[in-house]
Each structure stands twice: as structure tokens, then as C-alpha cells.
Amino acid sequence: MQRRRIAVVGLTDDATHAFHSMLKIVDGRSRAEWLLADPEHADVLMAGDANHSPVVERWAMSRKPVIAVQELGQSPPNATFTLKHPFRVMQLLDVLDEIERQLGTTPATARSPAGPMDATRWGFLTSLHELATRPDDAHRYYAARTPTGTLAVRGDLSTFVAAAAIHTQLRRGALALPPLELQADPSPTDGIEAPGVVLLWYAGLGAPEGMAPWINPTGTFALRRWPDFGVLGAAREHLLLSAALSLGTFDVTTLCSLTGQSVTAVQRYLAACSLCQLLVASEAATSADVVIPPPVLSGLAGFMRSLRLRLGLSA
Template identity: 35%
Template sequence: MWADTRVWKISDVGLPEDASHALHSMLKILHGKSAALWQLSRSADADVLFVGVDAGARALDVARSAGKITVAVTEGRPTTDGCSFVLQRPFRVIQLLDLLDSIAEHLRKHPLTRTLVGQPWVSSLSLREALTQPWNGWRVASTDDGGSLWLGEGRAMAEAQVMQRLRQAPIELGRFMPSERPPPETACSISLPDLGWYIGMHTSGQLAPWLDERQRYSLQRWPDLGRVGATAMILELCAEASARPSAHAELIQRTDCDAVQASRFLTAASLAGWLQSAPPRRAVRMTDAPRHGGWMRLVSQLRKRLA
């Protein structure tokens, strides 16, 4: 008889490969023997996260900001991470079973109500907070898959796999915390504006909570499209926002973009530090600002080449 018919999701971050493999193997052995049903999942979806103490300072921040149950995995030495649950290596089946039953009892008494790491603005707000607060030295945030991203010395640093994901897909960041150690020598570098641009362009498609859809914004400088990539739509949005201040709805009206594209563009430009609020609009007609000068013709030609 199950104490809870819900299937609770488990994942791990920051564990050595052999330890992670051993944990997964034992969880399979214990399937059906615990007071609850457990299922392996990716860390972003997990209800319970096993965190290696060597990665704890970074990974625990993501887990706690998401409200996950955290288990500190140690090698016989005490931990100061403040986790409610601790598991020592090498793992033992009975030890793990007792731990799972304790967590199940905790979840029964304290239903899990958490903010998922995958909510739209976790990464954007984390970066924005870090960029708007002065600091000395390096700060580090953990990613949802156990990686790390450092900010310091006017740039961002991360391992190659984190950088690749950053450029291609959404990435989930915890809060940036002071780091006593600099990034590893193998880490790759990226400018802070480019970092903000990538994170903003991979948001959910809603306008960022710190932006006002009625406010008119202008683009103060273009992204380096050779680095961050150019599409016909990005060219058109950059040209329009550079030529005259535009609100969210005006960008949609004046270009071929939709609401999602306009939202991501404004969010990315804001996180990159290139967006400026315009003064209140004067009583002018839409046709008073011509679009078809030499500049717009150049953009039109570039759009055709990219199409």
C-alpha cells in the first residue's frame, strides 16, 4: 500500500560519474520497496535533488530557489549546506531506503509547493539582479543541469557545453553568489551584453516584467550580428527601434514580427543594456517619420539576402 500515489521525481547534480551511476542503480533496485513511488528525471523537473557537496554552493542555490527537497551527498565528512537530508558515500541500500522513506514522510506532512525553475523569468531576473548590483571579484550561478556560469571582470565565463547551450536554447540559472574561486582555465568567455542578448532571446515570448508594454523604447546600439547571429526579423526590429522609439504594439504594427518576437527582442535588448526609454510621445502622425529612406532600403536589401 503506497503512502502517496503520486510519483515523486528524483535527480542529482554535482556527483562524480561513478557516484551518479551507483545512485541510479540503487534507485532501480529499490523500486516498489519504498513508502512512495520514485522516478528518475532531469534536475529541472525533480522534486528531490541529490547534490554533491563539491557542487553544493552553486547547485543548492538553484534547488532552493525552486523549492526542491535537497539531499547533500557527502563522503563521510560533515556538511554546512543546511540540507534537511544527508546521504553518505559509499551508498548502502538500507541507508538509501531509510532516507527515501524519511523524505516520503516529510512530503506527506509538508506538501511540496514550489516555484519551478523553468518559470519564464528565473534566469532573466537572476542576471538582471547581478548586472544592476556592484560587486568585486567573481560571482557564480548554477545551471539547471549542474553547470556553472561566472560573472566578473566585465565578462561572463562558462565551460564550452554551457556556452553552446546558452547560444542555442533556454538556460535556467540560479542566483549569482560570490565565488572564492575564479572560473576554470578551460572556461570560455563571452561579453556581458551578448550574454544578456542570448538569455533574452530565449525567453518564453512574453514581455519582461520590468518592461512596460505602453512605454516606447529605442535601441541605442545594434548587437554584433556577426557574433549573435542575424535573421531578417532581427534586422528589421533593430532598424525600426533605432530609427524611432516604439512601444511593443508599435513594433508589431510597423514590422512583420509577431508579439512573441517583439517581446523577446525588447527583453534581449534590455538585458544587454542597449534599450532606452523614450520621453512621452508628442502629437505626431505615424507618417511623420518616413521609413523608406536610404537606411531602410539597405535593411530591406539585407532582409532579402537573408530570406
């Protein structure tokens, strides 16, 4: 469980005492372990009378989360996270857990060059990528919890378990998940078990817009081997992209031109292949990497036109 530090400024004595008591109540029920700290060393600030606090003004420059407290008789504060005093346990839990979802990253995510917004959007996929590149013990499970239920994946990524609704959302690309966390409980018993490659593939295809943080956006790409479409199901656009990357090494722009796919579709396909350890990516692209000699271009163009026709696409 992640440890988070929270500081309190500008609250009345009654509100401060109530919050300290609340922290003891939520201990073990929150997604993180919350510890009291001074503002200089805190991850989150809980503030009252925010408009008149120099501490809050300095805090705002750090872009760290702040919880604005509304006392009785005060107007609602203009803040992303707010709490009304007297506090209620479930409201406090909801706010703390939402902040943890925004802050929560694996060590790999924390080391990523992505900014705060990317860390939030890519938290689950980055933690999944970390596990894919350094698999863990097959007897341990990592879990991501959603309102629909829990998705648990075996440490070696051989299988994952989730409720039917989560499987459906995953394949539709409509599943928003927090970063994976090591699960202390024994292996999950509820839900449908499926091959881990299905999770890796569809998580990549449902990625946010933009290139995955661990992939060089200006690089060139090829495939080690085709995805296992017998297990994953074959979409025409993925067959086209796989055929292209089996014949040469290309950047995103060239792949879009060859296959008629959008930049977002190509980037998500690359994310899926990368998670499945199928992608060969260069560190950086040069003109020599992406310029195809005329004989190869002719052969590839003919092959792609033929493949598109066989798949029922326009030439």
C-alpha cells in the same frame, strides 16, 4: 546561500525523527540552508496523511509548496512533490533542490511584481538584469548550476565561463537556468570564456514568452545605440528591429507591423537590448507616443522596405 524554513505535520514519530536526521545530513549539500519551523512561519510543508490534515488544507490556500509523504502500504499521494518513507538522502536532496529552484529568487526577483509562476520562469533573467543594472566587483563571480554544468559570470559582467554544451544551448535559446547566486569559490577555471555581452544578449533572446517583468509592456521604446553585431552575430530580424528603433520610438504593436516580426520575437529582442543596457523605455505609452506623423511614416516605411529588400526579405 538562501535560508528556507520547512515544517512537518502528520508524520509518524519514526518518519519525523528520520527527517530531522536527514536535514543534518543534507546540510551543506543542498542549494539552500533548510531550517525547521512551525507551519505559520514556514516556506515549505512536509505532510503525511494529507487528506485529513486541517493544517494542509489551510496551507493549500497559500499556494506554498507541500511535500506529501507516502508511508509503506499507502497509495501514492496526488501531489507535485512526494517522498517515500523510509527516506533516501538523494531523493530528499532532489526534492528540496527542485523546490528551491521554484522558490529561489534574488532580492530583486522577490521585489518584482511578477506572480509565483513568473518568478519561476524569469528567475535567472531577473537576477541577471539585477546584476546588469548594478554591477558587482570584477573579482567576484555569480553562478547558475545546471545538469550540463555551471555557468559563472564575473560580477562586472565583462566575461562569463561555461562548458561548450552550455554555450551551444545558450545560443539556441534552449538553456533553462536557476537564478544566479554569489559564488564563494575562487574564479572558475573550467570551461570556455566569452564576453559578458554574449550572455546578456542570448539570455534575452531565449527568454520565456511574454514581456520581461522589468519592462513596461505598454511602453514605447528606442535604442541608445545598435547592438554590437560584430561580436553577437547579426540576424536579419534583429537588424530590422534595430533599424526601426534607431529611427523612432515605437510600442510593440507598431514594431511588429513595421518589421513583420511576431510579438514574442519583439519582446525577446527588447529583453536582450534591455539586459545589454541599450534600450530606452518610457514609463507608459500614450497615443502621442506611437502615432507617427505622415512625413516620418513615409520615410520610415520606405527605408524599411528598402532594408528588407537588401536583406532578401519580402517588401
